[in-house]
Amino acid sequence: MILRGVGRRYGLRGPWVLRGLDLDLPAHTLVRIEGANGAGKSTLLRLLAGIDAPTEGRVTGRPRTAYVPERFPAALPFTAAGYLTHVGRVHGLPAAEAAARGQEWLACFGAAGYARTPLAELSKGTSQKVAVAQALLAEPELLVLDEAWTGLDTAARGELDRAVAERAADGATVVFVDHDPRRLAGAAGLAYRLEGHTLTPVPASPGDDGPYVRIEAAGSPPAALPPELPGAPAVERDARHPATVRLTTTAAHSDPLLHALLTARPPWHITGLSQLPAPVPGGAAVDATPASPAASAPEAGPYPEAASRPAGAGRRTAAATRYQAALLARSQRWLAPLLLYAAVLGIGVRAGQPLLDSLGYAAAALLPVTAWLVRLCVTQEPPAARTVTAAAVGPSRAHCASLIAGLGCALALGGAGTGIVLLVGEPVSTDHTVAVPLLPAALAGLLAAGCSALVGAAVGALCARPVLHRHGWSLAATVLGSLLALVTGGSPARAAVTDLVTGSLTGTVRMPLLPAAGAVVVAAGAAALTARLAALRE
Numbered sequence: 288m289i290l291r292g293v294g295r296r297y298g299l300r301g302p303w304v305l306r307g308l309d310l311d312l313p314a315h316t317l318v319r320i321e322g323a324n325g326a327g328k329s330t331l332l333r334l335l336a337g338i339d340a341p342t343e344g345r346v347t348g349r350p351r352t353a354y355v356p357e358r359f360p361a362a363l364p365f366t367a368a369g370y371l372t373h374v375g376r377v378h379g380l381p382a383a384e385a386a387a388r389g390q391e392w393l394a395c396f397g398a399a400g401y402a403r404t405p406l407a408e409l410s411k412g413t414s415q416k417v418a419v420a421q422a423l424l425a426e427p428e429l430l431v432l433d434e435a436w437t438g439l440d441t442a443a444r445g446e447l448d449r450a451v452a453e454r455a456a457d458g459a460t461v462v463f464v465d466h467d468p469r470r471l472a473g474a475a476g477l478a479y480r481l482e483g484h485t486l487t488p489v490p491a492s493p494g495d496d497g498p499y500v501r502i503e504a505a506g507s508p509p510a511a512l513p514p515e516l517p518g519a520p521a522v523e524r525d526a527r528h529p530a531t532v533r534l535t536t537t538a539a540h541s542d543p544l545l546h547a548l549l550t551a552r553p554p555w556h557i558t559g560l561s562q563l564p565a566p567v568p569g570g571a572a573v574d575a576t577p578a579s580p581a582a583s584a585p586e587a588g589p590y591p592e593a594a595s596r597p598a599g600a601g602r603r604t605a606a607a608t609r610y611q612a613a614l615l616a617r618s619q620r621w622l623a624p625l626l627l628y629a630a631v632l633g634i635g636v637r638a639g640q641p642l643l644d645s646l647g648y649a650a651a652a653l654l655p656v657t658a659w660l661v662r663l664c665v666t667q668e669p670p671a672a673r674t675v676t677a678a679a680v681g682p683s684r685a686h687c688a689s690l691i692a693g694l695g696c697a698l699a700l701g702g703a704g705t706g707i708v709l710l711v712g713e714p715v716s717t718d719h720t721v722a723v724p725l726l727p728a729a730l731a732g733l734l735a736a737g738c739s740a741l742v743g744a745a746v747g748a749l750c751a752r753p754v755l756h757r758h759g760w761s762l763a764a765t766v767l768g769s770l771l772a773l774v775t776g777g778s779p780a781r782a783a784v785t786d787l788v789t790g791s792l793t794g795t796v797r798m799p800l801l802p803a804a805g806a807v808v809v810a811a812g813a814a815a816l817t818a819r820l821a822a823l824r825e
């Protein structure tokens with residue numbers, strides 16, 4: 288990943304926290320960021336993790352990312368294992384694998400006994416173990432750790448050191464901040480100090496005999512390395528290309544090592560040579576797995592695993608939507624909008640009333656209920672948990688997932704409401720003189736409910752973060768916005784409801800097709816705008 292001329296400030300006129308920052312983050316590297324309190328380390332890590340966008344400059348080549356926030360929230364209505372399964376799925380893992388990996392990492396950190404404990408009941412340190420496990424289980428190509436060791440016991444700190452080194456040895460970039468200068472001392476391939484809004488490289492510590500050289504060699508067929516290798520190099524076998532090994536040693540030993548490889552029986556082919564500022568720790572041989580014959584071809588980019596990414600962005604967004612829906616269901620915040628909708632239907636819909644009138648009424652009632660549900664979904668995740676999801680799937684997709692979850696709940700509610708109205712309503716015109724065909728009326732009712740839900744979702748999206756952050760303003764705007772969307776001429780929701788109610792006067796069913804198209808445009812516009820804003824700042 289490459290950062291060029293990156294700057295970040297909070298607010299339009301806030302002081303610059305980062306400015307003119309250039310940074311190259313190679314694969315297979317541990318990167319340490321140092322700096323005083325308030326220097327901007329967390330700000331930088333959030334940019335690296337893709338949670339916030341830079342105010343100026345460019346970040347390119349972002350790989351699959353996981354993030355451990357500085358403070359992990361306990362206020363999530365899941366057990367430790369349940370949360371890890373959700374995050375694993377958001378990272379694109381199949382459910383069973385996400386659950387298994389979650390259990391493994393909890394066991395690794397000595398927290399297996401807490402798998403079924405609700406997050407809210409975990410101690411601070413155990414919560415931190417969950418925070419770290421959620422990032423590691425996805426085997427990300429970029430792992431960003433903001434003081435992740437804080438609160439962990441000694442054994443877990445050691446495990447995290449080992450896991451982090453292993454990620455780097457497996458090809459990932461690991462960027463970390465920790466106030467303990469001994470943290471992974473000597474292991475970090477690159478170290479930078481954040482000072483005066485920008486980064487300056489920290490020179491290698493005395494005794495570090497870099498620069499280092501990485502040699503990539505391929506044996507064909509996969510062969511054993513010569514028993515005696517000059518320079519005692521760290522050896523990694525590529526998990527996907529078992530014929531390929533990477534050997535890291537000091538520059539002084541690189542020539543004898545090359546000679547040993549080229550003169551081995553059978554000889555090794557040298558496929559790559561690169562200089563590193565310092566070695567990746569834990570560079571002992573990595574387990575090899577069988578690979579296809581074509582796998583011995585040279586890798587195209589710095590992240591070979593990118594090709595075997597667990598799942599596409601669409602599936603990961605779907606997983607994020609499921610996570611948001613589960614969050615809503617378990618928090619029971621859906622209860623209030625559901626009761627409101629039931630009460631409004633209970634008051635306004637009576638058995639024997641003209642069907643189209645009642646369908647129009649039910650559709651209109653759905654609009655504020657949807658706005659409420661969407662607003663709940665967008666705001667329900669504690670900020671630190673939101674950063675985890677945003678890093679995993681991108682802030683725009685994470686935001687869209689909460690919009691879809693809210694809209695989906697509202698559509699289900701609207702479907703049920705329409706069904707009830709169809710059961711109790713009388714399929715006749717307002718004056719009870721003309722019969723109304725049931726099937727077209729049902730379709731028109733569902734379409735009108737859909738219009739209302741889409742416009743309500745737009746209102747909910749525009750009246751919550753990232754547009755409005757203050758709870759009071761957001762609430763007032765949601766109520767006012769819903770009201771305006773129902774009464775303002777040109778609103779697709781109003782047009783759809785009007786189609787039903789005026790049709791009822793003559794007993795004619797008017798399909799609200801144009802309002803439906805308008806509602807889709809309004810909802811898509813609101814989603815695109817708010818998703819873009821969410822990407823600018825989570």
Ligand SMILES: Nc1ncnc2c1ncn2[C@@H]1O[C@H](COP(=O)(O)OP(=O)(O)OP(=O)(O)O)[C@@H](O)[C@H]1O
Nearest residue numbers: 297301304322323324325326327328329330331357
């Ligand atoms: N949401 C925010 N709104 C406004 N200013 C912010 C926000 N977050 C951080 N800042 C400011 O940005 C600057 C850098 O903060 P940041 O948290 O990145 O520092 P840090 O180096 O991580 O500090 P620490 O070591 O204490 O964690 C600080 O001056 C802080 O006040």
